Amino acid sequence: xxxxxxxxxxxxxGMTNKKSLKCEQHMGHRAMYWYKQKAKKPPELMxxxxxxxxxxxxxxxxxxxxxxxxxxxxxxxxxxxxxEDSALYLCASSQNKNTEAFFGxxxxxxxx
Amino acid sequence: GQSLEQPSEVTAVExxxxxxxxxxxxxxxxxxxxxQQHDGGxxxxxxxxxxxxxxxxxxxxxxxxxxxxxGYLLLQxxxxxxxxxxxxxxxxxxxxxxxxxxxxxxxxx
Numbered sequence: 459x460x461x462x463x464x465x466x467x468x469x470x471x472g473m474t475n476k477k478s479l480k481c482e483q484h485m486g487h488r489a490m491y492w493y494k495q496k497a498k499k500p501p502e503l504m505x506x507x508x509x510x511x512x513x514x515x516x517x518x519x520x521x522x523x524x525x526x527x528x529x530x531x532x533x534x535x536x537x538x539x540x541x542e543d544s545a546l547y548l549c550a551s552s553q554n555k556n557t558e559a560f561f562g563x564x565x566x567x568x569x570x
Numbered sequence: 571g572q573s574l575e576q577p578s579e580v581t582a583v584e585x586x587x588x589x590x591x592x593x594x595x596x597x598x599x600x601x602x603x604x605x606q607q608h609d610g611g612x613x614x615x616x617x618x619x620x621x622x623x624x625x626x627x628x629x630x631x632x633x634x635x636x637x638x639x640x641g642y643l644l645l646q647x648x649x650x651x652x653x654x655x656x657x658x659x660x661x662x663x664x665x666x667x668x669x670x671x672x673x674x675x676x677x678x679x
Contacts, residue, residue, distance in 0.1 A: 506664070548613070561612040
């Protein structure tokens, strides 16, 4: 199984809502990533988990809260988002540094 | 810090060969990878160069020159389905996989 599964595929939320994005992989990868991608822009790294520990936080606002419950799951908790946070949120995993990263299909988030 | 620069757009015709360049400035360079992303889709891995030289995978080849901080992706026998965005990407000593600015390839009949 070489898939990274993200749910939901689409999400519309108000600025006062709390929601969570979920990501799952069963490839035994030890690194998992969250990226944010705006239209016609490259994926922008948000967080990296390595061996279930947060190793990189790219100065992401605290309204985004990552969580890695186990080696297969990665969550991104969202609270009090702004309309400018509307974007495609991509999860990825990889076995080693800089080898092939597998991406999920993403969650298209709209904040209203 | 890390930065990877690419041309914003490239246009080519079916059956042609196209080269997409990537120049980078990174600390603790660990190699260069390439990803393809169709509109509305997820990035998919194409190639990875850890060492200088050419890596060939079917119609796609990738080249790296560490001394020049430069790499490129070569696409041969272009097909309409190759129309997509292409990103170079690089990590470092950590798992900090950073993407280049991206190149939108348009293949014309």
